[in-house]
Amino acid sequence: xxxxxxxxxxxxxxxxxxxxxxxxxxxxxxxxxxxxxxxxxxxxxxxxxxxxxxxxxxxxxxxxxxxxxxxxxxxxxxxxxxxxxxxxxxxxxxxxxxxxxxxxxxxxxxxxxxxxxxxxxxxxxxxxxxxxxxxxxxxxxxxxxxxxxxxxxxxxxxxxxxxxxxxxxxxxxxxxxxxxxxxxxxxxxxxxxxxxxxxxxxxxxxxxxxxxxxxxxxxxxxxxxxxxxxxxxxxxxxxxxxxxxxxxxxxxxxxxxxxxxxxxxxxxxxxxxxxxxxxxxxxxxxxxxxxxxxxxxxxxxxxxxxxxxxxxx
Amino acid sequence: xxxxxxxxxxxxxxxxxxxxxxxxxxxxxxxxxxxxxxxxxxxxxxxxxxxxxxxxxxxxxxxxxxxxxxxxxxxxxxxxxxxxxxxxxxxxxxxxxxxxxxxxxxxxxxxxxxxxxxxxxxxxxxxxxxxxxxxxxxxxxxxxxxxxxxxxxxxxxxxxxxxxxxxxxxxxxxxxxxxxxxxxxxxxxxxxxxxxxxxxxxxxxxxxxxxxxxxxxxxxxxxxxxxxxxxxxxxxxxxxxxxxxxxxxxxxxxxxxxxx
Numbered sequence: 001x002x003x004x005x006x007x008x009x010x011x012x013x014x015x016x017x018x019x020x021x022x023x024x025x026x027x028x029x030x031x032x033x034x035x036x037x038x039x040x041x042x043x044x045x046x047x048x049x050x051x052x053x054x055x056x057x058x059x060x061x062x063x064x065x066x067x068x069x070x071x072x073x074x075x076x077x078x079x080x081x082x083x084x085x086x087x088x089x090x091x092x093x094x095x096x097x098x099x100x101x102x103x104x105x106x107x108x109x110x111x112x113x114x115x116x117x118x119x120x121x122x123x124x125x126x127x128x129x130x131x132x133x134x135x136x137x138x139x140x141x142x143x144x145x146x147x148x149x150x151x152x153x154x155x156x157x158x159x160x161x162x163x164x165x166x167x168x169x170x171x172x173x174x175x176x177x178x179x180x181x182x183x184x185x186x187x188x189x190x191x192x193x194x195x196x197x198x199x200x201x202x203x204x205x206x207x208x209x210x211x212x213x214x215x216x217x218x219x220x221x222x223x224x225x226x227x228x229x230x231x232x233x234x235x236x237x238x239x240x241x242x243x244x245x246x247x248x249x250x251x252x253x254x255x256x257x258x259x260x261x262x263x264x265x266x267x268x269x270x271x272x273x274x275x276x277x278x279x280x281x282x283x284x285x286x287x288x289x290x291x292x293x294x295x296x297x298x299x300x301x302x303x304x305x306x307x308x309x310x311x312x313x
Numbered sequence: 314x315x316x317x318x319x320x321x322x323x324x325x326x327x328x329x330x331x332x333x334x335x336x337x338x339x340x341x342x343x344x345x346x347x348x349x350x351x352x353x354x355x356x357x358x359x360x361x362x363x364x365x366x367x368x369x370x371x372x373x374x375x376x377x378x379x380x381x382x383x384x385x386x387x388x389x390x391x392x393x394x395x396x397x398x399x400x401x402x403x404x405x406x407x408x409x410x411x412x413x414x415x416x417x418x419x420x421x422x423x424x425x426x427x428x429x430x431x432x433x434x435x436x437x438x439x440x441x442x443x444x445x446x447x448x449x450x451x452x453x454x455x456x457x458x459x460x461x462x463x464x465x466x467x468x469x470x471x472x473x474x475x476x477x478x479x480x481x482x483x484x485x486x487x488x489x490x491x492x493x494x495x496x497x498x499x500x501x502x503x504x505x506x507x508x509x510x511x512x513x514x515x516x517x518x519x520x521x522x523x524x525x526x527x528x529x530x531x532x533x534x535x536x537x538x539x540x541x542x543x544x545x546x547x548x549x550x551x552x553x554x555x556x557x558x559x560x561x562x563x564x565x566x567x568x569x570x571x572x573x
Contacts, residue, residue, distance in 0.1 A: 182419075182440070189405050189416045196403045199363060199387045201419040201485060 004276060009154035011272040017160040017229065019268020020167035025222040025245035026252070026260035027174065028090075028215035034191045034255035035211050037108060041115040042093055043219055044242020045122035046086045048235065050220025051227035052126060053082040055135050062138060071142050071162065079166070082224045083217035090216025091209050093118055099205075119238075126235040134234040137227045163225045170218055171261050177214075178257060187211055191255070219245075247291050253304020262302060266290075314377045316341045316489055316520050317362070317395075322371035324357055324544075331357040333544040335371070339489065344511065344521045346535035346552070348528075350564055354544035355524045356400060359491050363397050364390045375489070396487035398478040400494045400524075406467035410458055410477055413466050414447040417484030450480045454510060472503045476510070483514065490514065492523040496530045508533050528556075540564070 025047050032040045057078045061069060097118045101110040139159065147158035178184035189197040190207045198204045226241065227233045244267065252263025267287055274286035294302065317339040324332040332354045339345045347355050360366040362373055364387040373382040375393060382390055396417075405413050451458040454476045461469065469477060475495055482490055495511070496504045504527065511534050515521055525531050531538060531552060538555040540548040548558035555561055 182415075182436075185408070185412055185416055186419070188408060188412075192405045192407055193403055195365065195387075196405070197416065199365070199391055199397070200416050200481070201388045201391045202416065203388065 006153070008276055009152050011276040012269065013151075013154045013156050013160060015269040015272030016265070017163045017268070018271065019265040020164050020171075020261075021222050021225050021229070021264070022245050022248045022268050023261040023264025024167045024170060024225070025219050025241065026248040026264045027171070027257065028219040029246050029249040030252070030254050030257060030260040031187075031211050031215040033249070034257070035187065035194075035208060036098070036102065036111070038098065038102070038111045039115065039246070040090075040093070040098075040212075040215075041112065041242070042097075042118040042122060043216070044238030044240075044245070045119050045126075046090055046093075046216045046238070047219040047223040047226075047241055047245070048233070048238030049089060049122065049126060050082040050086045050223025051233045051237065052130060052135070052223075053085045053220065054078040054224030054227055055137055055233060057081055058138060058142070062141070069142055071158075074142055075162065075166075078224050079221050082220045086220025086223070087213040087217035090212040090219075093216075094209055094212040099208075119242075123235050123238070130235065132235065134232045137231045137233065139228045139231045142228070159228060163229060166221070166225060170221060174214065174218070175257065183207075183210065244287065247287060250301055251291055251294055253301030256301070256303045259301055259303035266302075314341045315339070315374075316343075316376065317522070318374045318378065319358075319362075320372045320374070322358070322361060322373060323369045324354075324361055324366060325369045331544050332361065335541075335544070335546055337539055337546065339520060339522050341488075341520055342515070342518070343536045344515055344523065344534050346531040346538040347522060347524045347541065348526070348531060348538060348555070348561075349541035349547075353541040353564070355541055356493055357544075358541070359397055359493055359524070362390075362491065363387055363395060391485050391487075394486065394488035395491065396482035396485040396489075397491035398475070398482050398493055398495065400497065402474050402478055404466040404474055404477060404481070406465065408466060409463050410451065410466055410469065411444070411447055411462040413477055413481050414450050414484045415443055417481040418443050418447060419485075447484065450483050453480060453483070453513070472499050472507075475499065475507075479510070479514070483519070487519060489520045489522065492521060492525075494524055494526060496525060496527045504530060 025043070028043045028046065029040060032038060032043070058074070061074060061077070097114045098111040101114055143157065143159040143162070145157075148155050150156075178187060186197065186202045186207045187210075189200065189202055190204055194204055197207075222245075226237075245264070248263035248267045249260045250263070251267060252259025252261070267290070270290055271283050271287050274280075274283050278286070315338050317337075319335055319337045322332055322335040322337075323330065335354075335358065337358075347358070349355055357366065361368050362382065364382065364385055368383050371383070374380065375382050375395065380393055382393070382395075385393075405416060408416070448459065448462065451462055457473055457476055458480060461473070466474065466477060479490075479492070479495065492511070496507055499507060508530055511521060511523070523535065535552060537550065538552050539546055540555050540558070540561045542560070542564035547560040547564060548555045550558075
């Protein structure tokens with residue numbers, strides 16, 4: 001037991017790092033659901049493609065022998081193209097895979113099935129163009145292994161600090177954007193009553209497209225961070241990560257932005273605690289049991305409110 | 314000048330003809346009342362004018378015949394200068410009172426997304442102007458809404474929610490305001506206040522078409538009244554003329570009363 005307690009702080013640090021990234025990816029699910037009441041099951045693949053774009057940037061920089069790689073400029077250089085590419089990909093998915101369905105008044109099942117199709121398509125597209133073998137992130141060239149500090153008995157690497165900081169900053173930025181700007185107000189208006197927002201002069205299609213862009217870009221950023229953290233990526237990584245992030249979104253209350261962040265954090269911490277106290281093989285079991293328990297007690301998730309309540313007040 | 318004019322306007326929902334061959338004219342500066350029993354097509358007419366439902370046949374002309382509204386998207390119609398309220402209040406309940414009005418100001422603000430994200434001076438200025446204008450609209454209703462500007466809309470009383478709907482509609486700077494049963498559920502004092510407010514809004518140069526069941530309100534504010542029944546216009550004229558019309562009596566009270 002003593003040695004379990006000794007590694008606990010370390011595990012909590014891992015949990016925090018993983019949790020913020022889960023939260024980042026969960027935002028993509030929750031934003032799209034909040035505005036379209038649809039689960040974008042291709043979001044996991046968006047995340048995976050973000051990881052690939054980041055890998056390519058790093059690989060190109062290494063190939064160009066751009067001298068000493070310092071994360072202060074390399075990381076933004078990886079994140080920016082990854083976010084732009086995945087953001088554009090999200091907009092493309094909405095435009096060609098989902099919009100034709102919801103515009104023609106398909107049931108909510110239509111876009112959902114289309115999303116599963118898009119997910120399979122993207123997985124295979126990446127497998128065919130990038131190969132089925134995993135690619136290795138040269139993380140140690142960017143974040144040397146000895147860049148770490150001791151906090152309360154835990155050894156915290158620079159990468160973990162950067163992950164938490166980047167994910168945290170992005171969430172904070174999104175929060176400000178949604179709460180303080182005209183665009184954010186439009187997003188909230190469309191989420192609450194799309195038809196009414198349209199009458200008020202909000203360009204609903206543009207708001208939906210921008211929501212996809214932002215959600216997907218955050219997912220892409222999450223892909224880069226996870227790629228750096230686990231150092232191995234493959235075309236199938238979006239499946240389990242997407243499932244986890246989706247779980248985080250539901251746990252926090254799908255459609256609720258703060259809920260996604262909270263759900264991600266809780267999920268990351270619970271998983272790392274499960275690894276500490278139990279057989280690591282039960283990690284996912286614990287995560288999903290937690291989800292089931294929360295949904296039994298609070299079917300709308302931790303911060304979510306029921307659709308009925310939203311319609312009533 | 315005819316601000317709004319419909320001609321042969323018809324709307325079918327499947328086998329049901331909700332509005333039939335309707336000709337209605339609203340002149341600039343008027344307050345026109347629209348009455349009729351439940352299901353006579355009044356709200357459907359509003360939905361046709363604002364583009365929520367596509368018309369089956371006919372025309373809707375705005376601004377002295379200069380603009381055809383049939384076929385335009387709702388936000389385009391709003392931008393042309395037509396705003397409305399809803400019978401079953403559709404506020405953005407989770408936004409603050411002020412934000413509800415700010416959403417209404419949308420089609421009048423210019424800043425692009427990039428400048429909003431970058432927080433350029435112009436977009437900041439625009440935002441300040443928008444907030445000042447929104448505050449001005451809230452103050453139209455005295456101290457009913459302004460002191461509650463930063464509360465979520467769902468916390469408002471029933472009458473205040475109706476007032477907020479009107480303030481939000483006015484944010485779009487409409488030339489024509491469509492009010493769908495504004496006095497429904499109000500007590501006599503609130504109703505009197507509402508009548509005064511509606512007249513004041515007309516004095517600001519807004520033409521008003523109002524659906525109302527409270528005949529005291531219709532008599533008190535409307536220059537002209539049109540009565541609908543089963544989607545057709547059965548009477549038009551001053552309140553007294555319409556009230557005495559046999560077709561209207563029949564529609565409201567049944568055949569016997571119409572004959573008597």
